[in-house]
Amino acid sequence: MAVQAAIFLCDLTGRMAEPWANAGIRCYCVDTQHSIRKDRIEGNIHYVWGDVRTWTPPTGIKPIFGGSFTPCTHVAVSGARDFEKKGGYLLRDALEAFEAARQCFEWAGIPYFQENSVGILSSIPHIGKPDYYFHPYEYAGWCEEDNYTKNTCIWGGNGFVMPAPRPAPHLGQPDNRIWKAPPSDDRADFRAATPRGFARAVFDANAPEEYRRAA
Numbered sequence: 001m002a003v004q005a006a007i008f009l010c011d012l013t014g015r016m017a018e019p020w021a022n023a024g025i026r027c028y029c030v031d032t033q034h035s036i037r038k039d040r041i042e043g044n045i046h047y048v049w050g051d052v053r054t055w056t057p058p059t060g061i062k063p064i065f066g067g068s069f070t071p072c073t074h075v076a077v078s079g080a081r082d083f084e085k086k087g088g089y090l091l092r093d094a095l096e097a098f099e100a101a102r103q104c105f106e107w108a109g110i111p112y113f114q115e116n117s118v119g120i121l122s123s124i125p126h127i128g129k130p131d132y133y134f135h136p137y138e139y140a141g142w143c144e145e146d147n148y149t150k151n152t153c154i155w156g157g158n159g160f161v162m163p164a165p166r167p168a169p170h171l172g173q174p175d176n177r178i179w180k181a182p183p184s185d186d187r188a189d190f191r192a193a194t195p196r197g198f199a200r201a202v203f204d205a206n207a208p209e210e211y212r213r214a215a
Contacts, residue, residue, distance in 0.1 A: 009050075111156075146197040
């Protein structure tokens with residue numbers, strides 16, 4: 001019998017997978033920053049090396065939900081001043097990753113979303129404008145640590161349900177920690193980390209009912 005699984009592409013931290021894994025669903029977090037020689041398994045989360053353009057699920061896996069966080073470095077407006085110097089080749093890399101993730105989930109026929117920063121993807125006709133935008137603080141009611149701003153784009157497919165906001169007004173004004181993050185070797189990973197409140201909200205809005213009851 002096939003094992004039901006949630007697939008998260010270009011996912012380093014595993015935060016998006018946590019609610020699914022806690023409900024008993026096997027999860028695969030695929031990223032080229034994971035070890036290429038040995039998969040890491042923590043509970044129901046499998047951290048595996050893979051390029052979004054070539055990775056395929058193991059035999060015996062039945063995907064039921066997907067999410068992707070393809071790199072935004074070459075398409076985000078925050079780096080617009082570098083576009084001319086980077087040229088079209090790095091833009092091509094970003095587009096290949098985004099489209100590969102979309103085709104993977106469309107082929108699987110599962111509900112999915114694609115996350116990316118505000119940038120030039122929405123100006124590309126065959127991608128189009130995002131279906132939704134959100135800031136992490138809009139879901140701080142699920143996780144109070146997420147009371148910060150970062151305007152984020154979501155493209156959804158195959159029946160993906162964007163969760164209703166659950167803010168936490170008692171926390172006061174959200175901060176700008178992402179914008180103010182100082183230069184460092186892990187700055188990009190810090191800025192890209194999935195807010196746990198949004199992860200929990202997505203699970204609650206999209207997981208099969210039997211798993212939501214178990215969470």
